[in-house]
Amino acid sequence: MTTTKTIEPAAKTRDGRSTREAILAAATRLIHVHGYNHTTLDDILRESGVGKGNFYYHFKSKEDLGYAILDEIVAAFLQRTLDPCFSDPTARPLAQIRCFLDRVLESQRARNGVGGCPLGNLVAELSDVHEGFRRRLAGVFGIWQTRLTDALEAARRCGQVGDACRPDAVAHFLVASLEGAILLTKLTKDISVMEQCVAELGRYLSLYEVGV
Amino acid sequence: MTTTKTIEPAAKTRDGRSTREAILAAATRLIHVHGYNHTTLDDILRESGVGKGNFYYHFKSKEDLGYAILDEIVAAFLQRTLDPCFSDPTARPLAQIRCFLDRVLESQRARNGVGGCPLGNLVAELSDVHEGFRRRLAGVFGIWQTRLTDALEAARRCGQVGDACRPDAVAHFLVASLEGAILLTKLTKDISVMEQCVAELGRYLSLYEVGV
DNA sequence: CCCTGTGTACCGACTGGTTGGTACAGATGA
DNA sequence: TCATCTGTACCAACCAGTCGGTACACAGGG
Numbered sequence: 334m335t336t337t338k339t340i341e342p343a344a345k346t347r348d349g350r351s352t353r354e355a356i357l358a359a360a361t362r363l364i365h366v367h368g369y370n371h372t373t374l375d376d377i378l379r380e381s382g383v384g385k386g387n388f389y390y391h392f393k394s395k396e397d398l399g400y401a402i403l404d405e406i407v408a409a410f411l412q413r414t415l416d417p418c419f420s421d422p423t424a425r426p427l428a429q430i431r432c433f434l435d436r437v438l439e440s441q442r443a444r445n446g447v448g449g450c451p452l453g454n455l456v457a458e459l460s461d462v463h464e465g466f467r468r469r470l471a472g473v474f475g476i477w478q479t480r481l482t483d484a485l486e487a488a489r490r491c492g493q494v495g496d497a498c499r500p501d502a503v504a505h506f507l508v509a510s511l512e513g514a515i516l517l518t519k520l521t522k523d524i525s526v527m528e529q530c531v532a533e534l535g536r537y538l539s540l541y542e543v544g545v
Numbered sequence: 546m547t548t549t550k551t552i553e554p555a556a557k558t559r560d561g562r563s564t565r566e567a568i569l570a571a572a573t574r575l576i577h578v579h580g581y582n583h584t585t586l587d588d589i590l591r592e593s594g595v596g597k598g599n600f601y602y603h604f605k606s607k608e609d610l611g612y613a614i615l616d617e618i619v620a621a622f623l624q625r626t627l628d629p630c631f632s633d634p635t636a637r638p639l640a641q642i643r644c645f646l647d648r649v650l651e652s653q654r655a656r657n658g659v660g661g662c663p664l665g666n667l668v669a670e671l672s673d674v675h676e677g678f679r680r681r682l683a684g685v686f687g688i689w690q691t692r693l694t695d696a697l698e699a700a701r702r703c704g705q706v707g708d709a710c711r712p713d714a715v716a717h718f719l720v721a722s723l724e725g726a727i728l729l730t731k732l733t734k735d736i737s738v739m740e741q742c743v744a745e746l747g748r749y750l751s752l753y754e755v756g757v
Numbered sequence: 758c759c760c761t762g763t764g765t766a767c768c769g770a771c772t773g774g775t776t777g778g779t780a781c782a783g784a785t786g787a
Numbered sequence: 788t789c790a791t792c793t794g795t796a797c798c799a800a801c802c803a804g805t806c807g808g809t810a811c812a813c814a815g816g817g
Contacts, residue, residue, distance in 0.1 A: 352793085366674075367673070367674055368670055368674070370580070371582050371674060373775080373776065373777085374776075374777060374778085375775085375776080375777095383794095384793060384795075385777095385778085385779090385794080385795080385796095386779085386780085386781085386792090386793060386794060386795075387792070387793045387794070389777095389778070389779080390791085390792065390793075391792095394777080394778080395776095395777065395778090447673065448673060449669065449673070453669065453728060454669050454670075456669075456728055456731065456732045457661065457665065457666050457668075457669035457670065457728060457731075458580055458583075458666075458669060458670055460731055460732050461578050461579070461659060461660060461661070461731065462578075462579055462580065462583060467732065470732060471732055471733055474729070474732060474733075499741075501741070502741040502742075502744065502745055503745060505729065505738050505741050505742055505745075506722070506726075506741065506742050506746070509726040509728070509729045509738075510718070510721060510722040510725050510726075510742075511725065512724075512725040512728055512729065513720070513721035513722050513723065513724040513725025513726070513728070514718075514721040514722075514725070516665060516668055516669060516724055516725070516728070517686070517717065517720060517721045519668070519669075519672055519673065520668045520672050520679065520683055520686060521686075526717050526721075529713070529714035529717050529718065530714075530717060530718050530721050530722075532714065533714055533715060533717075533718040533749075534718070536749075536752060537745075537749045537752065540748060540749065540752055564767085585801080585802065585803085586802075586803060586804085587801090587802080595767085595768095596767060596768045596769065597768075597769065597770095597803095597804085597805095598766090598767060598768050598769070598805090598806085598807095598808095599766070599767045599768070601803095601804070601805080602765085602766065602767070603766090606803080606804080607803065607804090
């Protein structure tokens with residue numbers, strides 16, 4: 334059922350784990366750039382150096398792999414981008430959000446916009462075609478959006494933003510604008526588009542800020 | 546040019562023109578929802594009732610069809626959404642932009658967000674995989690963004706917005722935010738997300754407006 | 758008025774390559 | 788010996804694109 338990682342006394346072949354991880358890593362990389370449908374099993378096998386039978390030992394199907402990759406992407410996003418900004422209790426809510434915007438910008442700068450947002454790409458490609466993926470993706474974006482909503486509500490409670498700020502609507506708008514900015518950056522291959530958009534998003538936020 | 550139904554001298558086989566158009570219409574519909582790679586020629590043929598040989602009489606390849614569809618989508622977008630808002634000389638620039646935002650919202654409401662933005666979908670799916678499509682798509686978004694930049698520059702000249710407004714950056718941000726909002730609406734299947742985002746975009750605009 | 762030639766529009770069977778997925782035999786370690 | 792891994796050969800379905808052929812409108816020459 335669960336991954337039972339804690340119990341695990343390293344009994345399994347040591348490679349049992351790394352094979353699965355090698356597949357996951359290769360597939361995540363390829364699907365990020367080429368999309369889900371356009372990435373073939375053979376591509377993934379070639380990239381990871383794993384045989385086909387071996388692949389089907391670790392994954393039930395390509396779809397199963399897809400779900401696993403989604404979990405992978407989400408975990409990385411939470412760990413590397415979302416959590417670090419919102420876990421510091423000394424920072425004020427709005428500063429947390431601005432920190433998050435910068436972090437997203439940095440993550441795009443690192444790849445110069447190539448590949449775009451792995452989650453956003455899957456939304457565009459699959460959410461009207463594959464209900465299972467759509468539901469999972471909606472869940473992920475829900476988490477992301479909730480984190481922002483919580484911060485905005487905290488900001489309202491401590492008087493950092495005025496009552497005009499509707500946390501839910503603002504959170505939706507932040508997520509949407511970031512996704513759009515990443516998409517446009519991927520299209521133009523010009524990171525300055527991303528920089529401009531994040532800057533405007535910062536100005537937008539200050540619209541609600543009281544006493545600046 | 547026009548459908549020539551009135552004039553109709555039955556010179557060519559009457560079906561010469563409408564066959565191409567039937568293919569184009571069916572393919573545009575299918576690709577909008579299922580994406581480019583995931584829509585097969587057979588799907589298009591079935592949907593349009595056209596034989597395979599006939600298809601390849603009218604189009605060089607699937608890629609060729611793709612380009613034709615792009616032209617189709619762009620023409621429709623310019624004609625039905627972009628031009629009507631910016632061609633009225635009596636409206637002030639900012640009003641033109643707000644009119645445009647509403648029109649985009651309406652176009653999504655009509656389909657309840659299903660399918661998302663046909664152009665945005667193609668960007669996500671193809672721009673990192675197919676350089677030809679990427680270039681064409683970049684051109685289209687360039688036109689769109691230029692139209693907004695022009696309006697913002699006009700707004701600055703006539704004093705409707707202050708000097709803090711950088712037309713280029715604001716135009717990029719508007720396009721990005723709209724695309725992101727459409728994507729999120731497609732994911733959540735909830736048109737109120739789109740409504741919230743457009744409302745926030747309206748507030749953002751008023752940030753630059755002088756004397757409101 | 759017929760015969761022949763030509764260009765346009767169309768059809769559906771077929772092909773070669775690719776895809777996700779399976780069968781199975783061999784390896785490895787407890 | 789048995790359960791866990793892994794490689795290889797294979798398969799049916801599917802894909803974009805090709806090919807040989809049909810139907811027909813329209814010329815022009817006799």
